[in-house]
Amino acid sequence: MADMWESCQKSLIFNPVVTMGTQISCILVMSQFFYLALKPLGQPGPIAQILAGVVLGPSGLSRIGVLKDFFFQNSATNYYQTMAVMARVVFMFLIGLELDIPYIMRHLRLAGTIACGGGVMCSIFAAAISPFIYRQFDSQGSMFSFVLVLMMMIANTASPVVVRIITDLKLATSNVGRLAISSALVNDMACLLLLSILRFFQPGNETLWRKLLEVIGVIIFVVVIVIVNNRLAFWLNRRNRNRKYLKNAEVYCILALLFGTSMAIEAYGQNSMIPCFVLGVMLPREGKTIRTLLHKLGFFVHNFVLPIYFGYTGFQMDLTQLGSIRSISVVVVMVVLSIGGKISGTLAACHYLKLPLSEGVVLAFLLNLKGFVDLLVISIASETHKWGPEVYTVLLTTIVINTLIVGPIAAFIVNKERKSFGYRHMALESQDPESELRMLACVHGVRNLSIMVELIGALSGSRDAPIVPYLMHLVEFPDKPRTDLTYHQQENANEDFSDAEEYGVNDEVEINDAVDAFSSETGILIRQMKAVAAFETMFEDVCNTAEEIRASIILIPFHKHQRIDGKMENGKEGIRTTNHRVLRHAPCSVALLVDRGLGGTPQASSLDSSLDTDQHVATLFFGGPDDREALAFGRRIGVHSRINLTVIRFLHESSRDAGIDVASHQDDHVLMRFSSHGTENEVDNAFLSDFYSRYVTTGQVGYVEKLVNDGAETATALREMGDMYSLFIVGKGGRGHSPVTTGMSDWEECPELGTVGDLLASPEFDIRGSVLVIQRHRHSKNDLMDEE
Template sequence: MEAARRALCGDDPFNPLITISTQAAGILVISHCFHLFLKQFGQPGPVAQILAGIVLGPSLLSRIDKVNEFFIQPSTGDYYEVFQSIFRTIFMFLIGLQMDIPYMRRNLRKASIIAFGGVTIGALFGVAAFISLVILFKIKAKRLNFSTIIITLLANSASPVVFQLAAELKFLTSDTGRLAVCASLIAEMSCVLWRPIVHTYYLKIGFGILFLVITVALIVVNKYLAFWCNQRIRNQKYVTNAEFLLFLSLLVTAALVIEKFCYNSIISCFLFGLMFPREGKTTRTLLHKLSYATYNFILPVYFGYIGFQLDVSYMGSLIPFVTVIVMILMSIASKIIGTLVACHYLKIPTDEGIVLGFLLDLKGNAELQILRKLSKETLVPWEENVHNLVVTVVVINTVIAGVVVAYILRQKEEYFSHRHTSLELGEPERELRMLVCVYGSRHISSKIALISAFSESLKTPVTAYLMHLVELPKKRTKKNLMYHQLQDGDQYSDKEDYGGDDVVEINDAVDAYTMETKVLIHQKKVVSSFEKLHEDVCDYIEDLRISIIFLTFHKHQRLDGKMESGKDGMRTTNHKVLRHAPCSVGIFVDRGQTGFQQPSPQSVQNIATLFFGGPDDREALGCSKRIAAHPHIHLTLIHFQHSPSSEQIEYSNGTLRRNDEIVMEMSNHEIEAEIDKAFVQDFYNGYVTSGQVGYVGKHVQNGMQTVEALRDIHDTYSLLIVGKGGRGHSALTTGLSDWEECPELGTVGDLLTSSELNITGSVLVIQQYRHSRNDLN
């Protein structure tokens, strides 16, 4: 890269480095102050960082002569360009590494339509703006370069800004946020490819093929290097610093070589991350170290430097001022119109379309890079005016779009926040976001087996998270999170020291499962006291938009088969999560070797769902739908029904009759009974009649007969799924609560885990989110 050569060969390389370091420190400090104020109004970090750059730049502080001489030196431009290239390389690689590939694969068509809707309208508006500006500025030379800059300015969407803004607003895990990131990537890649396609005389075919080969070769090299590093030392959580620097050096070197020959490295860097192996300690190390540096330093400084380039004196006269305002309005209008048209075609709600439009209107990456490249290649009279115009439009437009998105999300918080959906009402083909919690390595095998039961179904898309809950010793307290640190900053702070050998064993188990099945498990860790552990868990549920969380029962099975209690804090945490979790909750009781194991051709698992009635049992049955399609699971529905008698109420075609009189109003219990009947009938028609699921009917009259029926199960099934309760007064469970020991498991669940029945299978007790039905209405 030419800028790197000039920077390294300069006469005074020390002073510009001090200038850049001081500027970066100033941006971080000022943006922190802005963020402390703006976060009260729901504004994200990138807005504060761009404003900090404006304060330091020629618009404010750099108008002072001494400050200007220090910050804006003749040789600093080359240093800025080199560091920007390195920064851009790292965060584009990181975006690729963090991309939700299954979601992108499922929604590629939808994201492409939305992206090209905005790009097409933006390009049309860009052509109109180009013609107007040619007349206004009387441009006669290098019109093709000028048209490329203007069209890219209006059509582009800066994926790093979209990604960071969505993450700051805790919006990244939502369908709309992920769709916006995918669409912005497609739009940005399209704009990056636009320049070499149009400027064919700059394109050297041989070098283009060479760089394509380099990209593919480095992807292959990374794959084998990562595999070698993962296998080299098995008892470590991370790879060594030397190995980390090797991967980083390969990445940066390849990107700089591509940039040297006037090609844009954005696409290659993104592909390096996207195709990088997701399993093993190599990826964990890259995410751990690059994420901390990127989100706490690289992106804040990068966004700050975008604002630093703004010079408001350019808008001091009427014509430039009007031109900037018109360009901003055209940029916003093109993205809103293009996105809304695409959303209307895809039947996406208008509210989501507007948010997507403003997110895709964020600028600050490809257009500035293309502007710098074209400015170096052609020195023309209009260069300075166009540079000021583009920078001004990018900065103001990005600030406006960021503020508007934050305002819309705050005003429609209920619509865009975590939706408390229940598995009872959800479609089995809809994505399931599940969170599995473990306290130590003894719990990991059963939890991976549970993830496997859901993740390897043939139809159900699953996003699985595994959270390691670690008790914080009372003698040590958590440090305050650093500014810009993510909500999952636990993995980047001193809390990484907690967990002991369990951390390595958990990671090894997850890595082995991922390598075997190619099912990705996202790992999280929470370190807190048991008194506050449930708060962190519930915060993660909201941020990750979890559909159901699976907790670990506080008792574990001994070698003699008896259940032994663990720490009291585990039980307390389970109680609090059951009360406060904004989603459905499952408590998993592991029975060790006799219980549920990972399904495989060599270990086919027999699972039974016990249905007595009520919302929790319906949720349990809805949960069972998700695993019914697993090729190595045999699911059976055991339906407990009250034995018919002459005194019972008869149901006929959904109408309640007694003594030949139609009762117009049903009690809540009777309504629940009708819902149960309809739900079981739908399940029977959809799964049992096709032979996918077995069915056993149990007719009992009281709780004692229910106990006898449960005792007959004995060791038939490796896992029993049942609802916690919510059945109201039911003759099927009358008297079962007399010896209840663990109320968090409900009446039937507590009985199944007791020594009374001598059941050898594991037990999964499900509690439906109590207000889910109201949230969906």
């Protein structure tokens, strides 16, 4: 009886499940300790987590006999492998969900060239040194297989590690960060594909035809699951119309389908990483399904799965096995070759692509991070070719040390060159009209939503000019300390917002439904956010988010709204306060929108949400930086096939001879020719000249000049065209003393709109069109937190 009780106690203490749970808990605690210690030095989370694993592993605390017996049980191996497979399934699926597909498609050549540059150079170096290493360890099996394994291990880039480090370094929205993620994914998928091919041609009992049929069967199976998964997502979106997220039971159904697919593929003898990634990539990008999965999986993966994964990578390294100078020398040589190959190959590719040297250096170090695929390769190869434990230890140590060296160097370079990689606003006027436009649109409720999404739709008129729109729902949080509850759809918030969330829940559900419907109809993905704060501090959320996403322009709604009878009604004074502070502290250009829609529903507005009918938009140009910014914004809209843009320039009568000669074209289009006398402002003239040659001469945009003597004549001209346009775009000011606006500021009510914008938005000024007033960025970040 005593022996039985002792046996039960021993089995309880050394139960593999208990061991695994304790090990995970220790890794999480230790990694948090190292993270807090290394964060002041600018080191990202994965480095701290790998170090925690090394300290807990056989190279550190597990050298103590009791801990070694507890942590390293032979019976626990299967549990660890099962946990690794489940973790791999989840984060590969999440990477597919978070993937910026439009960006990768636009930059596939860049990403592919950079990935190939570093990979090819590393493969050459590995092929040259592999025979020497093979003979050093007297390895068994094929030398050719050994060479291939080393080539793949040194050339590979661990995309999960790259994604996590870039996120920690706040480079996820920068060009270099997104390019690094894209290149890492291309490299990772290529290595996985090559690994599958090698396993396909691996000698075995099955014939090649049988293996080919198995692969075809797996492909057909994955295609069927993708179709089923997409249908399920569409059905769940329709089923939960009055909810922000899916129910937990519905999420479990999707995850059950995911894990079932993965287990079936693994049982079939194939690797499930690529199929899980494909399932995530192919999931519909709009609706509650992807929003819920990103929210729930994102928090779980980034806070639990990845730290455990990184920690366990370091936990497996055993430096005590490197007892000979030969092993240490091999590790040093392989690390040097890996780093040298990535640096030389990546820099060569960046030089060929004419990318800046600073970006090339950061890309070279980031793409040298190692991870799961490398561990999988050496694990499979060791089991297949019966390599000795010393070979496995050397290769595993190389992977860990390589990441521990490269990660801090990359973080150091980024922190040192923070100004180069940080957010630097470039005015729309200075941007290429076909470059990517990142924008932040803010709404206080459903009332503001319609016109905002319509503007987003109007800005997406050209395939050559991609847009990345973000929509932030601003919710008042009065009489309480400020609480930052910002939710980023693709960046995974740390707070769990339920459908019963107290603040802004009713509007939030309607906003989600309207945005999902818009995305489904237009194919434009709008990334949603939420900020709950007092009006006194709400501008900080807006400005900080604009800087975080590297926005080129912020769209904010005017504090007044139009009633059913057409009159403008004042909203909350706090909204106006927020607008004033955003205009003052914004790190980029700001557009203040006066919506003259017919009501507060998402369907009613002065612009048709689907842009099924032609809309007439006018850009008013008086001169100055704000007006040039307004014209740059207008040219983005003017290329839309359903929008007729007209640029109306106001000139003083005395500038008649120095203006633009107008001639009628035989096709009834108006052609313009700038006279040799030049315009009143050389900068305005140069910008208008370029705009004219690119858009007016091609018939995309109309051009009209209005000659006036003073502000009264300007107001009369504006009133005459009040019913002709559904939207007026005008600069706030910054044009100095202009005779064409003289006297107009005498009745100014809302200075934040500028002289012309205030007149157009005035209730006494009877026009039907909405008004968009644009202020070009002219402030530094140092003023961001100053009190007004």
